[in-house]
Amino acid sequence: SQTIHQWPATLVQPVGSPLSLECTVEGTSNPNLYWYRQAAGRGLQLLFYSVGIGQISSEVPQNLSASRPQDRQFILSSKKLLLSDSGFYLCAWSVRDRNTGELFFGEGSRLTVL
């Protein structure tokens, strides 16, 4: 069966520090991968998605970046965090080339920037 893991689960970082959130998927090949941010009281905002290794599409301008160094690994990074980067970050995957509507989400990573 397929599984998706994110880490760390919780992170407290000072303003201006770097960030690296990791996500890995197991049990499937060639998934589409996504990073979402969930701010308190708001819906999910798609940050990045990837349809293959090295292929990253950005949905919103920000000081975050994403990389996909391996087929089932997706990394969210920042060189210098802002207070506004605080939130709950969710990684997700979907089956390539099939719009079944099902996104499979990880457990989430809660980031607090102080």
Add this chain to the structure above:
Amino acid sequence: GNSVTQMEGPVTLSEEAFLTINCTYTATGYPSLFWYVQYPGEGLQLLLKATKADDKGSNKGFEATYRKETTSFHLEKGSVQVSDSAVYFCALSDLFLHDMRFGAGTRLTVKP
């Protein structure tokens, strides 16, 4: 563009009460509609979906009917349980999942 509007929460109900969470959408094409649920401390998981007008999605006692004439996809359950306490998200997707649009979420608390 496409968008989803769902009723604001929080919603607090007693066990065995009837639940309705309203969701309306705006779309230029013929989207598929979804309800996702997020239990405390977890990621989202698909609850049910409908891919065309008049379809009814159902799962775990929850139901929602795709109403094109009213552009709605309201979530209902006849008798809620404490274990249904979660945040519920309405969503729509047109051609691609990276175009999926989520509502703001409705927090449901069920008290025994």
